[in-house]
Amino acid sequence: MNAKSDEQKAGNRGNAIWPEQTLGELVTYYPRLRTRLEQMGIDYCCGGKRSLAEACRQAGLDPEATMADLEKIRAQDPSAAAATDWSAVTLSDLAGHILDTHHVFTRTQMARIGMLLDKVQNAHRARHGDMLGALRSAFELLKADLETHLMKEEKILFPAIRGIDGFMAGRNARPEVHCGSVFHPIRQMEHEHDAAGALLAKMRGLTGNYRLPDDACQTFKALYEALAALESDLHEHIHLENNILFPASVKQEEAMGEKGL
């Protein structure tokens, strides 16, 4: 069973963009609009359940002008919707993609950032010690949170989702789901995504949107690029979970219960 609901398919309204559309749906249909939304300061991953109109109001943007801007980008790039449609693959395949790409990248990137931070703190303590110290604290919190978060998804939630998906497809026996349902683990994961999003925003604020100081060396530049890449990948990662994998898993578990299988 794939993750795209019938309402979502019907709701795409001939590839248009409309104000009541949720941000999660918008970036699911048009993944390449993510860059523009990020430039506008619109959070589409943790805030993906909000409508486009609501997000514009919260960001102090005019909804009509924003929609026109997004529509222009979408129309200019006919392939904008042609990237992988993750709502059209099975939940097991989507979970596999998240694990193989985003979980692996997050761990590798966090280890790299730790090493870069060591070097930059040593070399720039005199002029940037306070900022770098605060950045290090926020990063270590994020790293500790994410290490546990990834492990919980890998050991508990994703095996349950794969079990439900496999059972519905006739590949395995009825799964034993920890806590009796995926609903509560999913809520917990969403709270943890919010916390990670807040720490990413804090690091972006501390660094003035990753703007390099005048005396920055190449390692400083590499550090900021690595942090920005971690942030961008986590946005995509959290979007795939919050807006596609998790709601579709809740629906599939409900369908399993309703069928009394």
Ligand SMILES: [Fe+2]
């Ligand atoms: Fe994840």
Ligand SMILES: [Fe+2]
């Ligand atoms: Fe997650």
